[in-house]
Amino acid sequence: MKEKTYVDDIDRSLYDFRNEDKDAYKLEEGLTPEIVSKISEEKKDPEWMKEFRLKSLEIYNEMEIPDWGPSIDGLDMDHILTYVRPKDNKMQNKWEDVPEEIKDTFTKLGIPQAEHKSLAGVGAQYDSELVYHNVKDEVVAQGVVYSDLESAMQGEYGEMIQKHFMKLVPPKDHKFAALHGAVWSGGSFVYVPPKVHVEIPLQSYFRLNAAGAGQFEHTLIIVDEGAYLHFIEGCSAPKYNVANLHAGCVELYVGKNATLRYSTIENWSKNMYNLNTKRAKVEEGGKIEWVSGSFGSHVSYLYPMSILNGANARCEFSGVTFAGKGQNLDTGTKVLHNAPNTSSYINTRSISKDGGISTFRSSVVVAKKAKGSKAAVSCQSLMLDDISRSDTIPAMDIRTKDCDIGHEAKIGRISDETVFYLMSRGMSEEDARALIVSGFADNVGKELPLEYAVEMNNLIRLEMKGSIG
Amino acid sequence: MAEHLLEVRGLKAAVEDKEILQGIDLCIDKGTTHVIMGPNGAGKSTLGSTIMGDPRYEVTGGSVFFNGEDITNEEPHKIAKKGMFLSFQNPIEVPGITLANFIRTSMEQQTGKRIRVWDFKKELQQTMEVLQMDSSYAERDLNVGFSGGEKKKAEILQLLMLKPSLAILDETDSGLDVDAVRTVSLGIKEYKKSVGGALLIITHSTRILESLKVDETHVLVDGKIVANGDSSFIEDINENGFERFL
Numbered sequence: 001m002k003e004k005t006y007v008d009d010i011d012r013s014l015y016d017f018r019n020e021d022k023d024a025y026k027l028e029e030g031l032t033p034e035i036v037s038k039i040s041e042e043k044k045d046p047e048w049m050k051e052f053r054l055k056s057l058e059i060y061n062e063m064e065i066p067d068w069g070p071s072i073d074g075l076d077m078d079h080i081l082t083y084v085r086p087k088d089n090k091m092q093n094k095w096e097d098v099p100e101e102i103k104d105t106f107t108k109l110g111i112p113q114a115e116h117k118s119l120a121g122v123g124a125q126y127d128s129e130l131v132y133h134n135v136k137d138e139v140v141a142q143g144v145v146y147s148d149l150e151s152a153m154q155g156e157y158g159e160m161i162q163k164h165f166m167k168l169v170p171p172k173d174h175k176f177a178a179l180h181g182a183v184w185s186g187g188s189f190v191y192v193p194p195k196v197h198v199e200i201p202l203q204s205y206f207r208l209n210a211a212g213a214g215q216f217e218h219t220l221i222i223v224d225e226g227a228y229l230h231f232i233e234g235c236s237a238p239k240y241n242v243a244n245l246h247a248g249c250v251e252l253y254v255g256k257n258a259t260l261r262y263s264t265i266e267n268w269s270k271n272m273y274n275l276n277t278k279r280a281k282v283e284e285g286g287k288i289e290w291v292s293g294s295f296g297s298h299v300s301y302l303y304p305m306s307i308l309n310g311a312n313a314r315c316e317f318s319g320v321t322f323a324g325k326g327q328n329l330d331t332g333t334k335v336l337h338n339a340p341n342t343s344s345y346i347n348t349r350s351i352s353k354d355g356g357i358s359t360f361r362s363s364v365v366v367a368k369k370a371k372g373s374k375a376a377v378s379c380q381s382l383m384l385d386d387i388s389r390s391d392t393i394p395a396m397d398i399r400t401k402d403c404d405i406g407h408e409a410k411i412g413r414i415s416d417e418t419v420f421y422l423m424s425r426g427m428s429e430e431d432a433r434a435l436i437v438s439g440f441a442d443n444v445g446k447e448l449p450l451e452y453a454v455e456m457n458n459l460i461r462l463e464m465k466g467s468i469g
Numbered sequence: 470m471a472e473h474l475l476e477v478r479g480l481k482a483a484v485e486d487k488e489i490l491q492g493i494d495l496c497i498d499k500g501t502t503h504v505i506m507g508p509n510g511a512g513k514s515t516l517g518s519t520i521m522g523d524p525r526y527e528v529t530g531g532s533v534f535f536n537g538e539d540i541t542n543e544e545p546h547k548i549a550k551k552g553m554f555l556s557f558q559n560p561i562e563v564p565g566i567t568l569a570n571f572i573r574t575s576m577e578q579q580t581g582k583r584i585r586v587w588d589f590k591k592e593l594q595q596t597m598e599v600l601q602m603d604s605s606y607a608e609r610d611l612n613v614g615f616s617g618g619e620k621k622k623a624e625i626l627q628l629l630m631l632k633p634s635l636a637i638l639d640e641t642d643s644g645l646d647v648d649a650v651r652t653v654s655l656g657i658k659e660y661k662k663s664v665g666g667a668l669l670i671i672t673h674s675t676r677i678l679e680s681l682k683v684d685e686t687h688v689l690v691d692g693k694i695v696a697n698g699d700s701s702f703i704e705d706i707n708e709n710g711f712e713r714f715l
Binding site: 415423429440445 | 524
């Protein structure tokens with residue numbers, strides 16, 4: 001038998017660039033009420049937000065670190081800078097006004113190109129401040145609000161934000177939600193008025209760029225009755241030696257008969273602790289569609305949750321997780337069927353190689369009143385060698401007999417025959433394996449806009465499908 | 470002596486220490502058509518796969534030369550690039566890549582050149598018409614959900630697009646209805662006509678051969694070629710079966 005080759009690690013040289021750390025200032029490394037107050041003052045928070053932050057800090061100090069998932073012992077909160085901002089932190093609406101150095105980083109990430117391809121707006125976070133923000137005129141003309149959360153809080157949507165901010169993910173949810181509540185910074189606010197159909201996706205690109213800096217961006221999206229929005233969040237972070245923490249929070253409110261598609265490709269560098277919390281509440285007849293790709297990070301805890309709160313509300317979740325060497329990615333999703341005739345469809349793929357650990361964890365709860373509901377969970381795992389690991393932990397809590405629940409799990413390896421088939425057509429073994437992996441992840445790939453599908457395939461070291469498609 | 474296109478000498482191959490091919494000799498000249506017949510389990514598919522470099526089979530003896538080059542332990546994709554093609558008995562379903570993109574990628578891999586989309590699409594469409602394939606198959610994932618007949622047509626489509634100098638067809642007619650066999654035969658004839666390549670047809674039935682001019686017929690039993698003949702031999706086997714060779 002010939003020796004097998006394996007799909008190589010993702011080539012990160014493309015993504016692991018970093019800029020010199022020229023930031024104007026950094027706060028002390030620990031976390032105290034003084035620091036939180038200082039953050040609040042810097043941000044010119046309204047009074048309620050300052051109180052919210054301090055209250056969250058108290059909760060943070062009281063809560064224990066979660067002990068049920070991958071180890072986060074490498075994280076030393078006392079030495080993580082929680083707040084770093086670029087020198088020139090004024091909001092930018094024109095590409096020409098963005099500082100050269102930052103522009104250079106974004107150019108490497110393909111931000112302007114993506115925008116040229118008629119994406120509706122770009123809200124890109126550089127460290128903790130939004131430095132570049134641009135919403136296309138047509139979206140504004142439709143009455144859509146797309147801005148950074150801090151400035152939106154000061155304006156006419158302040159009350160709406162206060163009413164919704166961390167109501168889906170309260171600080172008491174877990175320790176890192178509390179931390180987020182205390183030090184959150186940057187992020188996006190989107191409001192889509194009733195019946196407005198936003199044709200082109202809005203996108204936001206988050207990046208971390210300072211050693212030891214955590215990123216705590218908050219995304220708050222409200223899609224009003226009968227409206228439609230596709231929001232894309234892409235993440236990429238340069239590599240650093242100090243452990244990095246990402247504890248963002250995403251709250252999505254999907255109104256009656258509204259639809260929100262929320263797509264993410266997360267590509268954190270391999271020292272990142274990604275402890276992100278995402279939650280959506282869907283009203284009657286509404287729909288949330290999650291498209292989620294998790295590639296980077298050292299450790300991830302990520303389980304976007306859908307609360308189906310009105311009759312006939314729906315949720316679809318398509319996810320792919322790729323755990324390579326040194327990665328322990330614990331991902332999945334949660335659904336709460338809290339009203340009659342709600343439905344959820346979960347379709348995930350996990351890939352592990354080079355000793356990587358990929359765990360799929362899901363929770364489906366069907367409340368007693370959710371009669372006539374349907375839930376289908378399908379998870380497939382692909383292990384690319386003998387030293388990698390893949391676990392599936394699907395939990396179901398069904399409180400009514402009047403519902404239709406399905407679950408299937410498959411686990412496998414790449415068959416030698418398939419590799420031979422592709423090789424017999426002229427593909428090298430490495431290309432053949434990469435193609436098979438990319439095809440395996442196509443449940444997410446086919447749901448993404450082309451640029452993102454291409455980026456994802458790049459991440460799987462596979463430009464094949466995208467570049468010829 | 471003129472150089473053969475394919476020259477197999479004393480080829481032995483094993484899988485998990487079980488020797489399946491026990492010394493095969495076979496020469497195929499440019500543009501000729503050979504048929505290998507034999508009962509189930511004789512090693513016919515193993516022979517095709519081993520020639521194509523399938524790493525699941527270990528070559529334990531002998532050699533394979535293609536265009537005068539020793540390809541005995543060569544990797545399949547390198548053999549493919551030299552102009553050999555293997556049509557699979559059970560084409561594999563590969564989600565995530567369309568039939569059209571797969572063929573274009575294969576063509577680009579083999580020629581090392583980028584192919585213009587417009588030219589490719591035109592040629593693909595014309596070829597699919599020859600095979601009476603619905604053009605929608607081009608945009609479907611490779612073999613995923615194809616019927617048995619469509620899978621075999623997709624193999625012949627690849628054959629016609631890739632234009633190899635030697636095509637090994639492994640049981641291409643198995644499991645097909647009469648109409649599908651006719652279409653596949655048409656495709657094979659088209660290959661002979663437009664590409665002029667050589668064929669090694671592995672089969673245990675003869676339906677696919679009816680409209681082809683066969684140059685040589687070989688009978689494979691228990692990993693050895695036990696009889697050779699010309700095209701008339703096929704009819705003989707058809708009537709009298711393999712029993713006398715067992």
